[in-house]
Amino acid sequence: MLYFQLHKENSIPLYEQLYIGIKNAISKQQLAVGARLPSKRELADFFSISQTTVELAYAQLLAEGFIMSKPRVGYFVEEIDELPFIVPVNAEINSMAEEKPTYAIDFSSAQIDENSFPFTIWRKYAKDVLDTPFKHLLQTGERQGELALRSEIANYLHQSRGIKCTPEQIVIGSGTEQLLPMILKLFDDHAKLALENPGYSPIHRDQLKQRAIPVPIDTDGLIIEELQKTAANLVYVTPSHQFPTGAVLSANRRTQLLKWAAQAPNRYIIEDDYDSEFRYTGKPIPALQGLDQNERVIYLSTFTKSLMPSLRVAFFVLPPALLKRYQTDFTYYSATVPRFEQHILARFMKDGHFSKHLNRMRKIYRKKHDKLIEIFSSQFPEVHISGDAAGTHLLISVPHHQNEQQLHDIALKQGIHIAPLSNYTLTANPYRERVFLLGFGNIPLTLLESYIQQLMACWGIHKKK
Numbered sequence: 001m002l003y004f005q006l007h008k009e010n011s012i013p014l015y016e017q018l019y020i021g022i023k024n025a026i027s028k029q030q031l032a033v034g035a036r037l038p039s040k041r042e043l044a045d046f047f048s049i050s051q052t053t054v055e056l057a058y059a060q061l062l063a064e065g066f067i068m069s070k071p072r073v074g075y076f077v078e079e080i081d082e083l084p085f086i087v088p089v090n091a092e093i094n095s096m097a098e099e100k101p102t103y104a105i106d107f108s109s110a111q112i113d114e115n116s117f118p119f120t121i122w123r124k125y126a127k128d129v130l131d132t133p134f135k136h137l138l139q140t141g142e143r144q145g146e147l148a149l150r151s152e153i154a155n156y157l158h159q160s161r162g163i164k165c166t167p168e169q170i171v172i173g174s175g176t177e178q179l180l181p182m183i184l185k186l187f188d189d190h191a192k193l194a195l196e197n198p199g200y201s202p203i204h205r206d207q208l209k210q211r212a213i214p215v216p217i218d219t220d221g222l223i224i225e226e227l228q229k230t231a232a233n234l235v236y237v238t239p240s241h242q243f244p245t246g247a248v249l250s251a252n253r254r255t256q257l258l259k260w261a262a263q264a265p266n267r268y269i270i271e272d273d274y275d276s277e278f279r280y281t282g283k284p285i286p287a288l289q290g291l292d293q294n295e296r297v298i299y300l301s302t303f304t305k306s307l308m309p310s311l312r313v314a315f316f317v318l319p320p321a322l323l324k325r326y327q328t329d330f331t332y333y334s335a336t337v338p339r340f341e342q343h344i345l346a347r348f349m350k351d352g353h354f355s356k357h358l359n360r361m362r363k364i365y366r367k368k369h370d371k372l373i374e375i376f377s378s379q380f381p382e383v384h385i386s387g388d389a390a391g392t393h394l395l396i397s398v399p400h401h402q403n404e405q406q407l408h409d410i411a412l413k414q415g416i417h418i419a420p421l422s423n424y425t426l427t428a429n430p431y432r433e434r435v436f437l438l439g440f441g442n443i444p445l446t447l448l449e450s451y452i453q454q455l456m457a458c459w460g461i462h463k464k465k
């Protein structure tokens with residue numbers, strides 16, 4: 001029988017309440033297969049509702065196959081196959097989904113200063129763009145990215161990095177992680193990629209590891225003699241600020257590297273210039289691309305450090321021969337960055353806010369950088385600092401009997417996150433010292449000293465008297 005009630009004051013229409021009630025009774029087998037349902041009139045009288053309401057509910061149950069109608073006889077419960085029991089996928093996913101960990105102190109090198117972002121200006125451009133005059137942006141955009149943004153990037157690269165390129169040579173995508181595999185697709189499967197070791201980790205983790213040839217680096221950056229010994233025809237480098245060691249590729253090695261590329265057909269250098277905007281010592285290092293006479297450099301950069309990692313905007317500049325290849329092979333590829341975001345950024349750049357922001361951030365990061373050096377040299381002189389000429393992280397070498405992993409774990413127990421250099425090596429860690437990447441991007445200047453003291457205290461390194 002039907003053991004449910006209808007609630008006239010409920011916002012769910014009566015016919016729907018009736019439909020749900022009967023459907024539940026069938027699913028729970030309170031109504032047996034083949035059982036005859038009350039006639040429309042009987043049910044209308046029983047619930048004191050109109051026959052039309054019953055008719056609507058029965059029509060829905062009929063349409064969904066819960067009941068069948070025998071003309072002039074009545075309505076009967078249909079046989080419904082039991083649904084196989086499936087572990088709710090969402091429940092599984094939810095239990096697996098790890099929340100991004102939060103730390104009391106985070107020395108991650110991936111963080112930018114979140115207190116200095118020009119929200120007011122960004123919001124203004126976002127508001128401008130998200131309006132009907134820009135309704136055409138709802139349609140698909142240009143495959144290589146919006147021309148407005150590519151033009152701004154080309155201007156910026158020319159002025160600040162000495163890069164010769166036209167907007168046509170630029171391809172925009174949602175991050176270095178996404179663009180690097182795309183660059184590799186321009187070459188056949190036999191292409192051999194040399195990577196700096198230690199180096200940028202997202203490339204190491206995936207299947208590229210099998211194709212990748214690790215090449216050691218020293219304080220002058222990639223060791224070109226070692227590269228020459230390999231069968232590589234592609235090399236990925238971070239010449240202006242090697243990630244993670246911070247080494248700057250020396251002038252001599254730059255020339256050697258460009259020569260290496262020119263020595264054989266189809267040899268290319270992928271130059272990742274991810275954080276050259278923030279330089280603290282010496283003159284800005286010109287990009288390799290600007291020095292190259294043979295069109296063998298693929299320049300790659302990102303707005304992750306200069307603006308924000310969550311924007312997911314990066315780009316590469318292709319030399320003419322590869323541009324042709326790209327334009328024939330990638331006709332099916334659409335830009336992966338939303339058009340609205342691209343136009344917000346283009347306007348932000350066009351009106352000079354990007355340069356202003358960089359100037360401001362340079363000062364902010366420089367203060368933090370100088371403060372860090374001062375803290376270590378005056379309080380913890382036995383900790384050696386390196387790779388501090390640019391960027392938002394530096395390396396610290398810690399004299400200790402415990403190994404890097406143990407030191408990492410000790411810090412983590414105190415809620416302090418700091419990454420060991422060995423996280424970024426392709427081969428067994430070649431370093432004898434305990435080396436860590438100390439990111440300072442998002443640590444407030446006023447807290448730097450106490451955070452360093454806490455880190456040192458948990459490792460048992462005492463402050464100099």
Ligand SMILES: Cc1ncc(COP(=O)(O)O)c(C=O)c1O
Nearest residue numbers: 175176177200243274302304314
């Ligand atoms: C060497 C290097 N390249 C690029 C990036 C930025 O990557 P993405 O553009 O995917 O955010 C980083 C980020 O830390 C990096 O260390």
